[in-house]
Amino acid sequence: MRSAFTCYAEDAPAGCSRPPPAARALPADVAARVRQHPCYSEEAHHHFARMHVAVAPGCNIQCHYCNRKYDCANESRPGVVSERLTPDQALAKIHAVAAAVPQLSVVGIAGPGDPLANPAPTFAVLERLRRELPDLTPCLSTNGLALPDHVDRLAALEVRHVTVTVNMVDPAVGERIHPWIVWKGRRVRGAEASRILSERQLEGIERLVARRVLCKVNSVVIPGVNDAHLPEVSRRLRGMGVFLHNVMPLVSAAEHGTRYGLTGQRGPTAAELEAVQRACAADGRVMRHCRQCRADAVGLIGQDRGAEFALAALPPEPARDAAEVRAAHRAAAERVRARAEAARQDALARVAGIDPAVRARVAVATRGGGLVNEHFGHAQELLVYDVDRGGARLVGVRRVERTCRGGAGEEDVLEGALRAIGDCRAVLVARVGSCPRERLEAAGIAPVVDRAQEPIEAAVLGWFEAFVAGGARAR
Numbered sequence: 001m002r003s004a005f006t007c008y009a010e011d012a013p014a015g016c017s018r019p020p021p022a023a024r025a026l027p028a029d030v031a032a033r034v035r036q037h038p039c040y041s042e043e044a045h046h047h048f049a050r051m052h053v054a055v056a057p058g059c060n061i062q063c064h065y066c067n068r069k070y071d072c073a074n075e076s077r078p079g080v081v082s083e084r085l086t087p088d089q090a091l092a093k094i095h096a097v098a099a100a101v102p103q104l105s106v107v108g109i110a111g112p113g114d115p116l117a118n119p120a121p122t123f124a125v126l127e128r129l130r131r132e133l134p135d136l137t138p139c140l141s142t143n144g145l146a147l148p149d150h151v152d153r154l155a156a157l158e159v160r161h162v163t164v165t166v167n168m169v170d171p172a173v174g175e176r177i178h179p180w181i182v183w184k185g186r187r188v189r190g191a192e193a194s195r196i197l198s199e200r201q202l203e204g205i206e207r208l209v210a211r212r213v214l215c216k217v218n219s220v221v222i223p224g225v226n227d228a229h230l231p232e233v234s235r236r237l238r239g240m241g242v243f244l245h246n247v248m249p250l251v252s253a254a255e256h257g258t259r260y261g262l263t264g265q266r267g268p269t270a271a272e273l274e275a276v277q278r279a280c281a282a283d284g285r286v287m288r289h290c291r292q293c294r295a296d297a298v299g300l301i302g303q304d305r306g307a308e309f310a311l312a313a314l315p316p317e318p319a320r321d322a323a324e325v326r327a328a329h330r331a332a333a334e335r336v337r338a339r340a341e342a343a344r345q346d347a348l349a350r351v352a353g354i355d356p357a358v359r360a361r362v363a364v365a366t367r368g369g370g371l372v373n374e375h376f377g378h379a380q381e382l383l384v385y386d387v388d389r390g391g392a393r394l395v396g397v398r399r400v401e402r403t404c405r406g407g408a409g410e411e412d413v414l415e416g417a418l419r420a421i422g423d424c425r426a427v428l429v430a431r432v433g434s435c436p437r438e439r440l441e442a443a444g445i446a447p448v449v450d451r452a453q454e455p456i457e458a459a460v461l462g463w464f465e466a467f468v469a470g471g472a473r474a475r
């Protein structure tokens, strides 16, 4: 069903009382810190890559959505971590990726267990990273139980981006998510476990904020368990100075072997997720471009080049550092971003006279660089934007399977892709084959190729201008 446009408080459209993001500019030091972080800045994720090193196998709590042989659901989609690394192996891998991926800007530790439940390898990596590759930004994700004990050490190592997974601030909700924790050497269960966990999370966040660490909170939306509670979580955390709230869907399937998977607890639909994100956005920034990446992911968010950098594939000699190549990429990315911003401003000027009640939703196929540059049949995800005269705003990411696969199974995956963007008016792509073109048109989704290679927001606004000129009216 086509969605009516709704007011996203963080990135409000025309007609909404809240100012758009540009009108609420970040302080200069904060803007500088997020400018090249692909998770903290939606716009940066088109240009910059992160890598995770899986040096933290153990965990000090249990989540019903986690099975230890799978990635940490805090920061990962379910999937086995291919290799667990020692700190030496992690550094060898970081050097190899840094030499081969000029977009690399962030090195994160996000599992597969909890980094702060494994402080020795975690801090060994952070210390060497700071010494050996100081232009890369360290990042860390934790469940927060051990966080208060480590804030000072993190701050001393200039770790300025920390994510805490907070699924509740009410222990009665928490005991349905976290059955136990290990606290002071003993296992604590039930609401008492969640009470301790929540207190430690909030204490850790308070200390991070006091040390001017940019704190992001991840929350897993679990329908019927914490979906109605998360706006309260968001309010509480914003009040404490949390920078960004990443509201992400539960990924649950029986084959993952998790408690939720085995008991049939489902994840949210796209519409349910959007509703929770919208409710949480009433209090501040909500991240909508997270891909719940693996604890050993490498590359631009949405791509995973981890297999290219398996231990066995690393060069026997340490790779020569390529700091100057990364610096050149950063300078080039700034030029690309400046051109995209100029194109966006031009497009905004052209749609400024359109009735503010006219809005639409579109999908975009991209493989990076902030451009409409992916073939519809090759896309494995589509970015969905709402657009009106105030701008184009990311709603979320819809996963699809490659529809172009040489015959076998194409019909089923095409059906899936049509369903995934069934609420969109158009899909902007680099190219599209004749068969999917016809099916898209029959489904009322216009395939658009004449915006290929344009910057995404300008392309979406340009499509919108033509859409309105073609007779679209307020709905």
Ligand code: CLF
Binding pocket: 038, 039, 040, 050, 051, 052, 074, 075, 076, 106, 107, 108, 109, 110, 139, 140, 141, 163, 246, 289, 290, 291, 292, 293, 301
């Ligand atoms: Fe990794 Fe997390 Fe740092 Fe990013 S991921 S530790 S903040 S560098 Fe990013 Fe991946 Fe989402 Fe995490 S897309 S799962 S939010």
Ligand code: SF4
Binding pocket: 059, 060, 061, 062, 063, 065, 066, 067, 071, 072, 073, 074, 111, 112, 113, 114, 143
């Ligand atoms: Fe799994 Fe992460 Fe939860 Fe630990 S904190 S149980 S590793 S999801």
